[in-house]
Amino acid sequence: MFPFFVPFIIVFISSICKGQHDNTCNVFPKDQYIEVGSSTEIFCQTSCVNGKVFWTLNNEKKDESLSKTINSTHTVFLLRNFTSPSATLQCHSAHKQVLGGTIIRAYSKPSNISCHLHYKSQEDVGVPGHFTCRWENQINPSVKINYTVLYAQPSSVNNWSEICMSNVPQCTSKDDKLERVIKIFWSNKFTVIIRAETAAWEADSDPYEFYSSHIWKINYPEVAVTAFSEYLLVKWKLNQGQGRVPEKRHCQVKYTKASLSKGDTSKVLDQYLYSEGPWNTTIEEVESCMNYSIRMRCALDNAPWSNWSPETTLLTKLNKKHVMLHLWRKVTELGKNGKRKVRVMWMDIPSTCKETMNYTIKQIPLMTGNYTSTSCSGSTCDVDVDQHAHRINLTVSHDEVFTEESIYVPAIGETGLPKVTDIQTSNDEGVIAVSWKAPIPPVRGYMIDWTQNGIQYYWRESSFTNTTLDDLLDKKPYNITITPILDDRTGHSTQALQICSRVGDPGHVEIKDVQFYDKSANVSWETKSHDACSGAVISYMVFYKDQNGQLNVTVDGNYVFLKDLTPDTQYTVYVEAKAHTGKTRSKERIFRTTLFDPRLIIVLSICGSIIILLVLSLGLFCVIQWKKCSKKPVPNPGHSSVATWLSQSQQKWEEAGVPGENPRIHRENMQTPHRKAPAGC
Secondary structure (H helix, E strand, O other): OOOOHHHHHHHHHHHHHHHOOOOOEEEEOOOEEEEOOOOEEEEEEEOOOOOOEEEEEOOEEOOHHHEEEEEOOEEEEEEOOOOOOEEEEEEEEOOOOEEEEEEEEEEOOOEEEEEEEEOOOOOOOOOOOEEEEEEEOOOOOOOOOEEEEEEEOHHHOOOOEEEEEEOOOEEEOOHHHHHHHHHHHHOOEEEEEEEEEOOOOEEEOOOEEEEHHHOEOOOOOEEEEEEOOOOEEEEEEOOOOOOOOOOOEEEEEEEEEOOOOOOOOOEEEEEEEOOOOOEEEEEOOOOOOOEEEEEEEEEEOOOOOOOOOOOEEEEOOOOHHHOOOOOEEEEOOOOOOOOEEEEEEOOOOOOOOOOOOEEEEEEEEOOOOOOEEEEEOOOEEEEEEOOOOEEEEEEEEEOEEEEEEEEEEOOOOOOOOOOOEEEEEEEEOOEEEEEEEOOOOOOOEEEEEEEOOOOOEEEEEEOOOEEEEOOOOOOOEEEEEEEEEOOOOEOOOEEOOOEEOOOOOOOEEEEEEEEEOOOOEEEEEEEEOOOOOOOOEEEEEEEEEEOOEEEEEEEOOOEEEEOOOOOOOEEEEEEEEEEOOEEEEOOOEEEEOOOOOHHHHHHHHHHHHHHHHHHHHHHHHHHHHHHHHHOOOOOOHHHOOOOOOOOHHHHHHHHOOOOOOOOOOOOOOOOOOOOOOOOOO
């Protein structure tokens, strides 16, 4: 149980004898190697102290039950199930004095051995010429480990012979050992062990027993693959000499899509071979026009697998069973020319198919039965029909007719056809949910088609009255139409209100004008939306800040009056538009308030100007009047006349009405009347 126990006992007895005459303390044995998971005993000489001692492993105190006092000078510690690569074990006095210590290291013996006989190259045949073993072992880069592979036959288990040596956990027989390996191969059963050696320890693995046929690794098979319309044919053979081995063989065919998508995995076919080759099998679960990669490996019964064969990639052919057209149509309103345009749509064959397909459309009026044919390319084709009911036939051919499908186009105003009502739509994270009310007459199902631009259409058939549309373009408006499907006809189509796949953020916000004063400012902006699916603005938040901090105000319109500002201060302002779906913000705008209110200056300027104009007008009027008065004319004596004032008696006579000259004034030599003086002077 303890491989080093006897030497320890000898050392222990000698130390006891010596300890009787030597007052020292120590721990022994030193620098011990033990196998991983095993146990050992460590002794502590306590001659230099009195009382109990305790032990620590990597500075962690161990349970006292693991320590046992042998006599007054020696204590033994039982280290159980040691698994650490290395550890420091120390013995301490009751006063925590270190009395001694040792380093214990663990080693492991080789395990998980696997050996096989194999060929040097793919071209080799007959008996394998190489013998290789692999194993697992504790690897310590600081310690050099030498490995030796030894074998023995059951009849001579103790007679081990060397096969090969290595410094890594793998070893292959050398050329000069081939003869011995061949002898091993032909023996019925034999045993192998791996011996690991270092300067400090040596360990042998557990015996590994096997039959020669159970370790024979044959070469991978030669594989050839041929594509047919409905399957892949895989043929293979083993090199000469391997196929004649009288053993049951097991092969695996692994096939997978060359470009794996999410959810795709490789598939494996198992083949058990009892007869002589070559052999073949078919792979039927393959998609049309798809590149597949095929690999194979084989093994003898209970023997290791060969390596996988080189990968063979092959394109499958188009399978008629896989051609699903999903024919549908979109019909426009009746034009002025009495025609309706019908866009016929179907699912095209994969672009990877090498086959060239021909598409032919027949427009068959149900009233007459006469038809017209149109050759088309691609997966859409536009044809014209009149107001009557038609049947549209699509034929797909390549050397022969692959498949045919037809779709019904109702007449304008055709009665008796079902129609869905009450279409409801909603969106959530890019997915549109659609529901509708079924018509009263029973229907087979419903065709849902949708488009974002009116050019590219998508469609899907459903037997339910609801569906979800995903994989849509983000923040784009979609037109959705629901059409009931009968056994041989279609009902009338109903289009839902346009809905966006997802409502986006509000439109772009741009500050248009900032009018600032000493303690206030007027800010106006506008929101420009270039996207039909922009979110509706529910409020605006205006942020403005100076060196003292930031403030904000929320408004509903596109104008705000900022008050209680500080005069002669620089402000930064921007506007944030808020919708239910997100926010957008404008660029920052910088302005500086004035020291005084410019509106007061304007008022004072206007009033001052009016006063100045009044003063100037009054002054000008006074000057003009002064000039008029200063230029009053003086009478010219040459133009005057002399008059004699009448006496009282003459005045009375005049008043009595006597005719004659004016009795009051007697003018003499009057020639010109006097000039009248200006008014106001």
